Amino acid sequence: MMRPFLALMLNGFREARRNRVTVVVGAFAFGLLVASSLLTNLSVSTFDRVLTDVGIGVMSIVLVLLAVFLSSGMLSREIERKTLFLIVSKPISRALFLTARFAGNMLTLGALLLAMGVLFFGQIALYGTLITQAQFVAIGMLFFELMVLSSIGFAMSSFSSQMVSATVTIGAYFAGHLGGDIYELSSKAESPLLQWVGKATYYALPNLSRLNYRVQATYEIPTPVAELAPSMLYAVAYSAVMIIIAVILFSRRDFK
């Protein structure tokens, strides 16, 4: 069971590489270089902060977009190219196929995040600014944010088109970061029903703001592991639920 899983996962990684996703790292490096050169001229005494914000911010925007693109298009591409039929005809369960593909997806994103992280810290060292624990935390937690988003993309793409899947995943990204506002607004509602609906929506949406440690990186605020661990666990659990939903929907799907 492990061998096909690994084979499918690595296959997914190779396929992403064939799709030239590595170009993204090059684009990121170029963007970082141009941005930092401009920032040295534009910024006044807040260079460290701006460099950190731009580096981690651009990294997160690029990788979130990539996560949405890769996860929402994965199954539809397999169906379109008919490669899916080759796999489902083999003695491999659909659950295994889907989870292996998800793992491959996360491997791609993880490798890109690592490469971007190396570039980012390289630049920080080059400019002689401070390397902080908060920066490592922000980049590390971004992986978990990408995991949650990818799992939503997979769940959506298991039963809908790439377009719908991508739109919903992007919506989930914004809603996940603004969930706190939904909670706040609903608690101010007079109707108990509205309050209940608002709170239910808040808990159903992925709480991405608890995985966002970019503000701490801005202010060089260290975060204890005791605080990070529950957030990591939350992300893994939420992703697991989404992947199980994807497996259920995908298993019931008729490809005739």
Added chain:
Amino acid sequence: MLQRSKAMKSLITLPILLTGLVTVAVLAEPPREPPRGPYQAPLLPRLEMLKVVGAGQRSLVADYYWLQAIQAAGRGGHSLEATRYLDLFYYSDLVTDLDPKFHKVYLYSGNTIPTNLGRETWVNTAEARKLLEKGVKNFPEDSTLRLYLAYNLSYFHQEHAAAAEHLRIAATLPNVNKFVPEIASRLLAFNRRFDAALALAESFRDNETDPEMRQIFEERVLEIHREKVLLQVDDAIAAFQKREGRLPSALSEMVDKGDLPRLPVDPMGGVIIIGPDGKSGSTSSTLRLEPIDHKKNYFEKERQKQQDAQVAP
């Protein structure tokens, strides 16, 4: 025939292409300055919209507008308009709404926005005040922000009581500038908050290890006591002048008429006198505990310069 047609075509297209390229090259210019009439605030996106669009990237969005703020300050430096630093206010206000903990913005913009039009005529001070008040709200433990706000309130808005209160708090904060307690006690005394002024000065005197600074606070305690006496005499002079329509000839006259209960004594050993401007003073020092009037100092210096110029051949 076909070849001639082709030649004709290239004869037409080539000049058009060349003319087009030359025209574009000649007319090319750097971006134009947007036309501006009477001052209008820069059109910035609504905060709510930015919070939604920049979900998860609030620091990055705040940084973008902070860089815009710096550019606005740079543009202001090249202008002589009274509104030259107003753009900086609008950008800084947005930045601090997006990221209220962006400390640098309060310090930088709060000091840069007030604009001196010459002869100590200041504008845009209310905008700077708004930003500094926001800064103090977000950083109540920051003595520098409180000091800047106190300066703004006292000098630009003549709100000495509010300034004194900020200085009183600032004086008790760690890493405070050593001159803050001295200025705070001065303003508190000016606002007749003698108990607060004395408590502050005495606490610094008792905790100070540097003998020179200890001496300064020891003197300040006595100055506060003297100021209390002088303000009492000021009130008596004002009451006398209102009733009699003239200044009292001596302190004893005010005692005789019941404006003062007894002859006032200077705790610093000086003799209390009535100045020609109707304010009391003491021979122990010509300076009173009151805010420094920079505007008055400026005009006195100007007058002195003019006098010197007239005297010189």
